[in-house]
Amino acid sequence: MASLETIALLAAALVGGLYVAACLIYYKLSWAICRLERQTTNQANNVISQIEALLSLYAEIRPTHGLPPTRGWAASPDFLRLLTRFVSETQPMTVVECSSGLSTLVLAACMRSQGQGHVYSLEHEPEFAAKTRDLIRLHDLGEWATIVDAPLQELSLPNWEGPWYDTTGLPSDIAIDMLVIDGPPQSTAPLARYPALPVLGKRMRPGGIVLLDDADRADERLITAAWKKECPSLSDIPFVSAEKGVACLKQQIQSLACAMSPDVEPRYLQV
Numbered sequence: 438m439a440s441l442e443t444i445a446l447l448a449a450a451l452v453g454g455l456y457v458a459a460c461l462i463y464y465k466l467s468w469a470i471c472r473l474e475r476q477t478t479n480q481a482n483n484v485i486s487q488i489e490a491l492l493s494l495y496a497e498i499r500p501t502h503g504l505p506p507t508r509g510w511a512a513s514p515d516f517l518r519l520l521t522r523f524v525s526e527t528q529p530m531t532v533v534e535c536s537s538g539l540s541t542l543v544l545a546a547c548m549r550s551q552g553q554g555h556v557y558s559l560e561h562e563p564e565f566a567a568k569t570r571d572l573i574r575l576h577d578l579g580e581w582a583t584i585v586d587a588p589l590q591e592l593s594l595p596n597w598e599g600p601w602y603d604t605t606g607l608p609s610d611i612a613i614d615m616l617v618i619d620g621p622p623q624s625t626a627p628l629a630r631y632p633a634l635p636v637l638g639k640r641m642r643p644g645g646i647v648l649l650d651d652a653d654r655a656d657e658r659l660i661t662a663a664w665k666k667e668c669p670s671l672s673d674i675p676f677v678s679a680e681k682g683v684a685c686l687k688q689q690i691q692s693l694a695c696a697m698s699p700d701v702e703p704r705y706l707q708v
């Protein structure tokens with residue numbers, strides 16, 4: 438039979454163990470609550486930022502009808518607001534966009550505000566090309582934007598292969614001042630948006646601006662790094678942010694055509 442002393446020792450060990458377990462649970466719960474609080478605050482702040490950006494957008498472009506929803510497939514208000522900012526700062530004459538939608542409407546409205554310029558939006562889905570055309574018509578912006586039917590077709594670059602836009606519908610004589618990249622969708626290929634610069638970069642004017650949406654995603658980080666490596670004349674425009682991440686690059690000196698090297702290490706882009 439256990440002595441009283443042993444029982445007391447066991448009881449003390451049990452109480453001690455329970456105390457340590459309670460402390461651990463307490464610290465784990467506190468940490469989880471703090472994390473949840475931080476996430477909720479960040480989410481609330483982001484909702485407010487998006488509402489503020491949307492209000493600014495309405496004030497700036499003064500649409501004649503309500504804008505379509507800005508969640509899910511569409512560009513976020515803060516990204517759209519960046520488009521208006523860069524248009525007003527750089528006054529581009531020619532904007533080329535990869536993937537049409539609300540961003541096309543916003544860019545076309547900017548062109549109308551500045552009284553000059555045109556947006557060419559490459560769209561691979563005929564259904565959404567038609568929707569964007571309807572949207573542009575509804576807002577009476579037909580003079581400022583063209584939705585180019587650009588089915589995805591196999592493209593082979595030195596370091597990338599896959600489906601990308603057929604750009605033959607773009608006018609051959611344009612010099613691009615602003616390139617906005619929000620497509621093709623990620624599901625179409627690994628590093629689906631990479632070809633934008635190798636293909637369209639040679640048609641950019643020196644000093645042109647490149648804006649890549651969703652730049653926080655792993656694919657887009659790799660794409661941005663590859664572009665900068667291949668084209669040292671591209672530099673970051675600092676202090677620019679958006680909820681899904683945005684890469685803003687400026688082409689500094691010579692045309693991108695000189696800088697995009699055709700002999701990039703073939704495996705460089707593989708994930």
Ligand SMILES: C[S@@+](CC[C@H](N)C(=O)[O-])C[C@H]1O[C@@H](n2cnc3c(N)ncnc32)[C@H](O)[C@@H]1O
Nearest residue numbers: 510511512536537538539540562565619620622
């Ligand atoms: C990431 S979304 C970008 C759309 C566009 N840049 C914008 O900001 O609205 C990429 C693709 O979504 C598709 N899309 C366009 N309008 C859509 C809609 N109303 N509903 C669902 N998908 C749409 C198009 O095929 C487009 O190329």
